[in-house]
């Protein structure tokens with residue numbers, strides 16, 4: 001589910017009317033539904049009920065402290081990729097002992113910080129990194145818990161920039177090289193405790209097949225490592241895709257909930273049904289690292305139309321959000337539904353490009369899309385912007401970062417203030 005729907009022709013996030021919210025706080029404005037975030041977390045947790053597991057939320061998807069706090073209170077673990085993300089998790093009340101640390105380029109400072117904080121596991125991406133981790137742990141006189149990321153060479157069939165499980169990607173260690181690496185590590189690296197195995201084949205997967213392929217390929221390896229090296233966990237990564245494209249014809253924006261299951265791309269219940277039986281008898285703790293599934297459909301970016309520019313070839317709707325606020329369309333040709341906050345009276349549609357104010361031709365949210373004919377002054381919502389939205393925003397063109405709001409029932413709380421012009425130059429000489 002998600003918490004966005006029209007009530008009396010106004011778009012609501014749960015019990016909060018979004019147009020007055022946008023008017024009060026200004027645009028561009030990120031708005032998240034706490035109910036939706038919690039619903040997704042709980043449904044995923046329930047889908048995995050048949051196996052000993054932990055959901056380690058991928059902080060990179062949305063790292064606002066209030067979002068992290070919400071999930072920490074639910075008992076989530078966290079998958080982090082930097083010292084900065086660990087700092088955020090700790091500030092939000094998360095437990096470092098439930099954090100896994102991924103990424104191909106961990107620095108000495110990050111490793112020391114994570115060792116001091118006592119994280120659950122370093123998810124190591126190369127033999128070189130494992131040796132360096134051993135060295136740093138040795139200097140500190142501690143043992144570093146580690147899992148190696150296996151690259152299973154499985155095609156995730158997603159956008160090339162977010163596919164990670166093929167041999168040509170920079171991630172992980174070749175499937176075939178894993179057993180000998182664990183042997184060497186056990187013999188030669190006294191400051192490493194091999195605690196698990198990790199994999200992640202890509203992001204925004206909308207079919208179950210690549211997940212099944214990867215799990216079936218790697219399960220015997222996980223079993224072997226458990227027998228030989230007593231590993232205790234296997235993280236099967238994140239990557240569960242969400243629906244970005246919705247039919248607005250009916251005037252609702254949650255139609256997929258009503259679709260027959262076989263016509264939906266991938267549901268979390270299907271994921272649980274297919275994956276759990278394949279993991280059940282391994283005797284390993286299963287970790288999951290979902291980011292987008294938890295927060296993607298739980299957030300929107302609100303923006304106001306500034307101008308309508310009728311060019312010779314096209315009509316442009318120019319809005320006050322730009323690619324610096326939401327870069328997914330520019331970077332991955334990502335599709336975000338665009339809906340007016342006031343539901344249009346007629347079903348009439350016009351073909352338009354919705355573009356931002358940034359001085360780049362790639363600064364668009366859609367091209368030649370049939371949309372309701374909203375006008376300057378009107379607010380619109382870019383849907384499904386809760387994951388990889390604000391976290392990828394930048395100050396490009398010296399634009400202050402937008403504010404973020406968390407809705408809980410009928411309460412809307414500012415969880416990050418809009419940046420001021422003074423904020424833009426803080427730290428500069």
Ligand code: LLP
Pocket residue numbers: 058061079102162200202203204237238239240289290291292293328332387388
């Ligand atoms: N675990 C690892 C090791 C990852 O690299 C990622 C995402 C995740 C978990 C979480 O994946 P998710 O469940 O969110 O698919 N900025 C891109 C997505 C980049 C994903 C990077 N890694 C986008 O906007 O589509």
